[in-house]
Amino acid sequence: MASDKASNSNPKVAEAEKLVKKADKLTKFSFTKWFPDWTAATPLYEQAANAFKLAKMPEAAKIAYEKAATGQERSSSPWSAGKHLESAGGLARELGNFDEVIDLYKRASELYVQCGKVQPAADALDKGARAVEDVKPDAAVRMYIDACALLEEDGRDQMAFDSYRSAASIYIKLNRYEDAATVFLRWGQAADKCKAVQSQCKAYLSAIIVYLFADNFNLADASYNDCSQMDSFFKSDQNHCAVQLLSAYREGRPDEIKHVVSTSSVIPHLDHMVIRLAKQLPSGKVTAIVDETGHNGLDEDDLR
Amino acid sequence: MSVIDILTRVDVLCKKYEKYDLDKQRGAADSMSGNDQFLRLYTVLEADIEAAIQKSQDAQSEKNRAVVATLNAEVRRSKSALQAEIPKLEKLAEKKVKDLSKEEMAARPDLVVALAQKIQDIPDGVTVGRRGGTWGAKAGASKPVEIKVDAMHPDDLMRPEHYEQTEESLGFKQEYEARRAKQDEGLDVIAAGLTTLKDMAGDINEELNKQMPLIDEVDTKVDKAAADLKNTNVKLKETLIKMRSNRNFCVDIILIVIILGIGGYLYTYISTPFTSPFI
Numbered sequence: 001m002a003s004d005k006a007s008n009s010n011p012k013v014a015e016a017e018k019l020v021k022k023a024d025k026l027t028k029f030s031f032t033k034w035f036p037d038w039t040a041a042t043p044l045y046e047q048a049a050n051a052f053k054l055a056k057m058p059e060a061a062k063i064a065y066e067k068a069a070t071g072q073e074r075s076s077s078p079w080s081a082g083k084h085l086e087s088a089g090g091l092a093r094e095l096g097n098f099d100e101v102i103d104l105y106k107r108a109s110e111l112y113v114q115c116g117k118v119q120p121a122a123d124a125l126d127k128g129a130r131a132v133e134d135v136k137p138d139a140a141v142r143m144y145i146d147a148c149a150l151l152e153e154d155g156r157d158q159m160a161f162d163s164y165r166s167a168a169s170i171y172i173k174l175n176r177y178e179d180a181a182t183v184f185l186r187w188g189q190a191a192d193k194c195k196a197v198q199s200q201c202k203a204y205l206s207a208i209i210v211y212l213f214a215d216n217f218n219l220a221d222a223s224y225n226d227c228s229q230m231d232s233f234f235k236s237d238q239n240h241c242a243v244q245l246l247s248a249y250r251e252g253r254p255d256e257i258k259h260v261v262s263t264s265s266v267i268p269h270l271d272h273m274v275i276r277l278a279k280q281l282p283s284g285k286v287t288a289i290v291d292e293t294g295h296n297g298l299d300e301d302d303l304r
Numbered sequence: 305m306s307v308i309d310i311l312t313r314v315d316v317l318c319k320k321y322e323k324y325d326l327d328k329q330r331g332a333a334d335s336m337s338g339n340d341q342f343l344r345l346y347t348v349l350e351a352d353i354e355a356a357i358q359k360s361q362d363a364q365s366e367k368n369r370a371v372v373a374t375l376n377a378e379v380r381r382s383k384s385a386l387q388a389e390i391p392k393l394e395k396l397a398e399k400k401v402k403d404l405s406k407e408e409m410a411a412r413p414d415l416v417v418a419l420a421q422k423i424q425d426i427p428d429g430v431t432v433g434r435r436g437g438t439w440g441a442k443a444g445a446s447k448p449v450e451i452k453v454d455a456m457h458p459d460d461l462m463r464p465e466h467y468e469q470t471e472e473s474l475g476f477k478q479e480y481e482a483r484r485a486k487q488d489e490g491l492d493v494i495a496a497g498l499t500t501l502k503d504m505a506g507d508i509n510e511e512l513n514k515q516m517p518l519i520d521e522v523d524t525k526v527d528k529a530a531a532d533l534k535n536t537n538v539k540l541k542e543t544l545i546k547m548r549s550n551r552n553f554c555v556d557i558i559l560i561v562i563i564l565g566i567g568g569y570l571y572t573y574i575s576t577p578f579t580s581p582f583i
Contacts, residue, residue: 158514196513198506265496269503 016051042071062091082111118154122147157190177214201238342396379428
């Protein structure tokens with residue numbers, strides 16, 4: 001069976017290689033050729049790439065795709081070029097060259113931006129990030145955040161939610177909780193811009209929970225104060241839950257914290273990684289937070 | 305004629321001319337008026353009771369609610385009037401009346417009580433089962449002890465045992481608590497389901513808001529594509545028409561004929577080499 005397949009694909013593979021050689025000749029500089037003929041070469045490269053892909057030779061297919069992409073770029077069709085680069089990136093992922101994957105997807109995204117198509121650009125970055133997030137999480141996170149920035153610039157904040165979610169989950173996996181909380185707050189801001197109240201409130205509550213999980217009560221409190229200035233968050237159930245959690249922390253009662261988390265009606269609807277963190281609250285030692293200013297600076301004996 | 309026939313005939317005649325029998329009437333009036341006021345009042349009350357019962361039966365069979373309400377009100381009014389008459393009847397029952405046997409005298413108070421009961425029993429559309437019936441949803445089995453509303457005697461209230469819990473009341477309380485807890489559980493389940501629904505609905509709302517501009521974009525793009533197609537079709541039609549116009553057909557046919565003619569001439573020229581002058 002395998003040998004049959006090989007023999008079946010061999011003529012196709014051979015044909016594909018011939019095409020590649022032909023196209024290479026068309027594009028190489030030589031005495032007779034002063035200008036490379038990309039318009040003729042590009043379709044040859046595309047055909048060859050398809051043939052290699054079908055024959056399951058990802059290395060050769062990837063190279064062919066890249067060359068086809070260059071051809072399209074020179075022929076000023078960045079859209080097709082971007083598509084080819086994306087295919088090349090997928091193949092590179094199969095091969096395991098993750099640096100190349102990042103590079104290819106970034107180039108594809110830039111080409112899409114050139115055509116003025118922001119959504120596919122962001123999608124390309126997302127795909128690239130997803131491909132490498134296990135191996136190179138830092139790069140992946142950066143790509144996610146770049147995708148969010150792209151969409152926000154274009155005014156399509158709502159499509160950025162998924163990217164924010166992925167970025168935050170990677171940060172949580174890396175135990176970089178402050179960064180994760182920052183991402184959540186940015187998510188809340190994006191949601192506020194497009195009036196997605198529910199997502200906004202959920203994002204803010206997630207940020208507070210992450211801060212509390214990181215044992216950083218002050219930051220949690222500060223961010224809560226900021227968030228509660230917003231009307232839409234202030235009136236929500238998530239605000240209520242946040243208030244309960246923070247007051248339980250302030251009083252330093254772990255059983256109260258657990259009770260709030262288990263009986264809350266909003267926490268089960270957050271993202272699952274945040275739910276996992278919430279269930280593990282309180283992490284670390286919880287002591288009652290004493291107000292350092294004491295009696296607000298006024299002393300009873302100070303009545304003069 | 306036999307004796308029996310005569311007797312029956314006499315009875316019929318007497319009945320016919322009863323109203324002319326002054327003695328009998330005077331006797332009846334005597335027995336009614338003056339001497340036996342009790343009996344008179346009793347018969348009057350009985351007649352009223354019958355009328356009230358008739359009215360209540362009408363009310364029960366009546367479909368129209370307004371009519372039912374009026375009939376019930378009238379029945380209640382007559383009931384209260386009759387009940388007001390009962391004490392009078394009781395007083396009369398104690399009075400001694402001549403020509404009345406001792407047994408009958410003793411039986412009169414009982415008659416009064418029976419009459420009072422009869423009045424009470426007239427159905428007047430008020431909630432049935434006031435006495436000894438079960439209360440609404442909370443009670444379990446019917447109580448062996450009757451529950452009376454506003455029927456407390458002051459002595460009862462002073463008794464200390466009055467405020468203690470009996471077995472029945474304890475059981476009643478426990479059952480009430482158990483049912484309430486069950487209701488609370490059910491309500492909790494419903495609340496949890498509702499919060500999930502609310503969350504899902506909010507998410508769906510946001511998703512729809514997200515999709516709206518996308519669909520608008522798709523709409524404009526599809527409209528543009530449709531317009532382009534239309535234009536292309538029109539142009540194609542024009543081109544085709546130009547290609548196939550009649551003038552071109554004629555030209556084509558003439559040219560074909562000419563070519564055939566030339567071909568035929570050449571053929572004849574080649575096939576007759578000897579007679580051709582051009583060798």
